[in-house]
Amino acid sequence: MLDVKFIRENLDLVEKSTKEKGYKVDIKEVLKLDDERKEVLTEVEALRQKRNEIAAKMKGGKSSADLIKEGKAIKEQLAELETKLAEKEQALDSLVKQVPNILFDDVPLGGEECSVEVKKWGKNHKTGVDHLDYAVSRDWLDFERGAKVAGAKFYYLKNELALLENALLQYGLSKVLKHGFTFMTVPDMVSSKVLEGCGFNPRTSDQSDEYYVEGEDLAMIATAEMPLTGYHMDEIIDEDKMPLLYAGYSACFRKEAGTYGKYTRGLFRVHQFNKLEMYVFCLPEQSKEIHEKILAIEEEIWQELGVPYHIINIAAGDLGAPAAKKYDLEYWSPVNQKYQEITSCSNCTDFQARAVNARVRRKDGTVEFVHTLNGTAISLARTLVVLIENFAVEGGKLKVPEVLQPYLNGKKEL
Secondary structure, three states, X not given: OOOHHHHHXXXXXXXXXXXXXXXXXXXXXXXXXXXXXXXXHHHHHHHHHHHHHHHHHHHOXXXXXXXXXXXXXXXXXXXXXXXXXXHHHHHHHHHHOOOOOOOOOOOOOOXXXXXXXXXEEOOXXXXXXXXXXXHHHOOOEEHHHHHHHXXXXXXXXXXXXXXXXXXXXXXXXXXXXXXXXXXXXXXXXXXXXXXXXXXXXXXXXXXXXXXXXXXXXXXXXXXXXXXXXXXXXXXXXXXXXXXXXXEEEEEEEOOOOOOOOOOOOHHHOOOEEEEEEEEEEEOHHHHHHHHHHHHHHHHXXXXXXXXXXXXXXXXXXXXOOOOOEEEEEEEEXXXXXXXXXXXXXXXXXXXXXHHHOEEEEXXXXXXXXXXXXXXXXXXXXXXXXXXXXXXXXXXXXXXXXXXHHHHHOOOOXX
């Protein structure tokens, strides 16, 4: 979330970013609510001071019928105003949470089609193998029994494909550890406070992607980014410990609302999958450099796997609420003859940290909010799609990328 003081001092910038991201929030209403809150707060503070003065007089033995009467009147007035103040604060907080993060200057403006390619790597294949038909024919994948047990878009991975997923995890883990990340397994559920702190604010009600636990203040996580965002909630971290690099492994649960018309075949878009996520808490002056570092790690993974890709700087209209800037790494799909998203990385500046109250204490004793960043190391289900499309032979075997062979007992083919 943004600071109301920042919104007030940067009204034009906040209004522009909100509009460019496609969020319909009345920013001037935020300031109006804040002004009303301040007015009520001033009244409340004045009455509290008066109440304390009367209490002090009565303690001094100067109790009288007039003082008692006045104290009772102030108590009633104060209770009414404090209720009004709580309502104003709640309304303001609710509206502020709908305001998205501001954009960096180098973010392209416009919708999804305005995203800008910044790099391309590898030679695009002209033909490929459909992953769903191939995996089912080899008894590697079972959507029918997945649907029987849990519903549509749930599945079982079997045999060599399950082993290949494990190899991808082990490879990805070795990569992030090499780059200084601390490996963590994380809770698969988070509270509403953490969920809101992540800033996953859908533009419309039909785009909400989370599964909620009925009767509990809990939701299933859509990514390890969620519990990692809350890891340092309400904490102050010493400057000399920054940056903090975490790699969270988790199952991810998504309704995939609002994705109609997007590529959904087989494993590409499912309700549950596993993912290894990179997450960083850092000093504000470090975040832009670390964003590029996370992107470089993602590139390193895909170059070592030998999969053609390009990188795009995501346009404002396709950015989520928390990100000030986001890169997508899209692999070349030889089956669909187009680029499709496989990983992303975002700089969320202090947007999430402010919401979960994660701060840093500088060496001079001052305290400020940290910056947070996230990036996909490996999204396992989609990566299986990529490997089959690029390395399987129709009616034959799947060639195993060299970097994965050590995690499959040296097998070169499956």
